[in-house]
Amino acid sequence: MEAPEPGFGSDGREAARAADARDPLASFAHRFDVSGTYMDGNSLGPLSEDSEAVLDRVVEEWRDHAVEGWTEGDPDWFRYGERLGAKVSPLVGARESEVAVCGSTTVNIHTLVGTFYDEVNSSAGGSAGDANSVSGAATADDPGSILVNDLDFPTDHYAIRAQLRQRGLDPDDHLTVVESRDGQTIARDDVERALREEDVDLLFFPAVLYRSGQLFDIAALTDLAHEHGALAGFDLAHSVGVVPHDLHDAGVDFAVWCHYKYLNAGPGAVAGLYCHEDHFGIRPALGTVPVLAAAPLDGALDVTREAGIDAIRAKSVALTDYLVALVDRLPDAFAVGSPRDPERRGGHVAVEHPEAYRLTQALKDRDVVVDFRPPNVIRVAPAPLYTGFEDVFDVAETLRALHESGAHEEYEPRSGGVT
Ligand SMILES: Cc1ncc(COP(=O)(O)O)c(C=O)c1O
Known part of the structure; x- marks a missing residue:
């Protein structure tokens, strides 16, 4: 699967949407209960209707x-x-x-x-x-x-x-x-x-x-x-x-x-x-x-x-390739903290920034869920079953906008002085 051409603005979004339209796994997202942009599946994956149905059935069997x-x-x-x-x-x-x-x-x-x-x-x-x-x-x-x-x-x-x-x-x-x-x-x-x-x-x-x-x-x-x-x-x-x-x-x-x-x-x-x-x-x-x-x-x-795990991996590589390419186009304060070679990279990307903690809080308030790893990592996990290329675009675009406006500086720094 090909990652879309990286870029911001309306052309960038269109390229992401076009990649979503070609994605053979796109239909799986409907089975998951995800609101906003959820990129924390490497900590806790969301509920699917399939899991909920089996859990309900077992509770009934117990009763x-x-x-x-x-x-x-x-x-x-x-x-x-x-x-x-x-x-x-x-x-x-x-x-x-x-x-x-x-x-x-x-x-x-x-x-x-x-x-x-x-x-x-x-x-x-x-x-x-x-x-x-x-x-x-x-x-x-x-x-x-x-x-x-x-x-x-x-x-x-x-x-x-x-x-x-x-x-x-x-x-x-x-x-x-x-x-x-x-x-x-x-x-x-x-x-x-x-x-x-x-x-x-x-x-x-x-x-x-x-x-x-x-x-x-x-x-x-x-x-x-x-x-x-x-x-x-x-x-x-x-x-x-x-x-x-x-x-x-x-x-x-x-x-x-x-x-x-x-x-x-x-x-x-x-x-x-x-x-x-x-x-x-x-x-x-x-x-x-x-x-x-x-x-x-x-x-x-x-x-x-x-x-299928092979299709999941193929999409995962395309999503993380795309994310890495977008982070490369963000201001210099952002850096990719993950291997660039997809053969040496799992399903998530470490985005480094000196104010990673505040950015993570600001992202959450904008419906983008990621997680912070001290001292300077925003961990972004575009899980292939429910994440599209436009979601990845949204994460990078929100980071770009936050950096430009400085809106994340309104958030308290992390206690201990690490932001
Ligand atoms: C790599 C790794 N090992 C071990 C653990 C601990 O798992 P648990 O607390 O479910 O036993 C985690 C939890 O996130 C983990 O990521």
């Missing part, structure tokens, strides 16, 4: 059947988690049996990082070259480290540090953090150097960085980790539903994600996890699926499946 809902629900609640796991699996490129819908992202990080770290440290064997053998260099007496990066979502580090502390290990010694050179991205060479120089048992990386939107090459990182005797796990929170994945064929050992961002399954929706089938012997046991928290996901997945 009508009570405990019998486990067998009488349509579909029955008993296999709800497995059924949804099977439905999510194509989005992450996994076999049906490798995916479970359960817990939250944080709980799943605790579970899988803890499980795999223990597994590496309890097995001294494993055959070199077998991508999924647990052949880390560490032994029970000599635990290695977990490799992360300094632009990770903080929760991931809190969870991993807690897992290390629970094992009596000092996180400062057992968490190896790859530093960013530019504050926006992580260089592959730096990951490779850390794997070469440190005794790493597990690499745990995001697919897409939550602030800059850098998209990592999961297959390449997995190969790199395996070559250095480490396992590879990923957090797909900012990619699932907007970037296709191929976890099984890439030999990824484990992964976690949430369903409430690009998959629009609602606040606190049940999360997901993947475990490569080669590790099934160490799969942790799973309990009752929270059916009410899972029901909206059922409907939301129907919308995504109908649209």
Whole structure:
């Protein structure tokens, strides 16, 4: 899909409208309850009529059947988690049996990082070259480290540090953090150097960085980790539903994600996890699926499946290309804080400005919902299922007008002095 010619004024708007008229996914927007310009789907996706219908149905089944809902629900609640796991699996490129819908992202990080770290440290064997053998260099007496990066979502580090502390290990010694050179991205060479120089048992990386939107090459990182005797796990929170994945064929050992961002399954929706089938012997046991928290996901997945993840990604690339090109045409105070190469960019764009906080508040009062990330990032997520090119035009045009009028200066600066 081609991005429209970037530009402001009536010609710019016309070009955006013409691109919307050519968009094969344009009709999906009607299924979502979105008012104004909603660009915060990378924090919380909006409600769709499909999710609402399934949630209403489950509430009725609860009223009508009570405990019998486990067998009488349509579909029955008993296999709800497995059924949804099977439905999510194509989005992450996994076999049906490798995916479970359960817990939250944080709980799943605790579970899988803890499980795999223990597994590496309890097995001294494993055959070199077998991508999924647990052949880390560490032994029970000599635990290695977990490799992360300094632009990770903080929760991931809190969870991993807690897992290390629970094992009596000092996180400062057992968490190896790859530093960013530019504050926006992580260089592959730096990951490779850390794997070469440190005794790493597990690499745990995001697919897409939550602030800059850098998209990592999961297959390449997995190969790199395996070559250095480490396992590879990923957090797909900012990619699932907007970037296709191929976890099984890439030999990824484990992964976690949430369903409430690009998959629009609602606040606190049940999360997901993947475990490569080669590790099934160490799969942790799973309990009752929270059916009410899972029901909206059922409907939301129907919308995504109908649209098709490849078409979603193609539109996402066109929307973010267009946004990057428009930001380039804004005054110099604005800068693109995301990779320009679409192959290295997820579904959102970091727009940098020294007054990002005030601009975010001013945008909200003008019905443009985005989010602010300290110290200077306006995160803009044009989610393809309900966002058009004219919406992207509106965001950039509103930023341009705010900058010109200075209207955002009427807003209180962020406490602590960062605007
Ligand atoms: C990358 C990443 N990891 C972990 C989390 C934590 O998710 P939860 O609070 O749902 O467990 C989030 C939440 O936004 C996230 O973006």
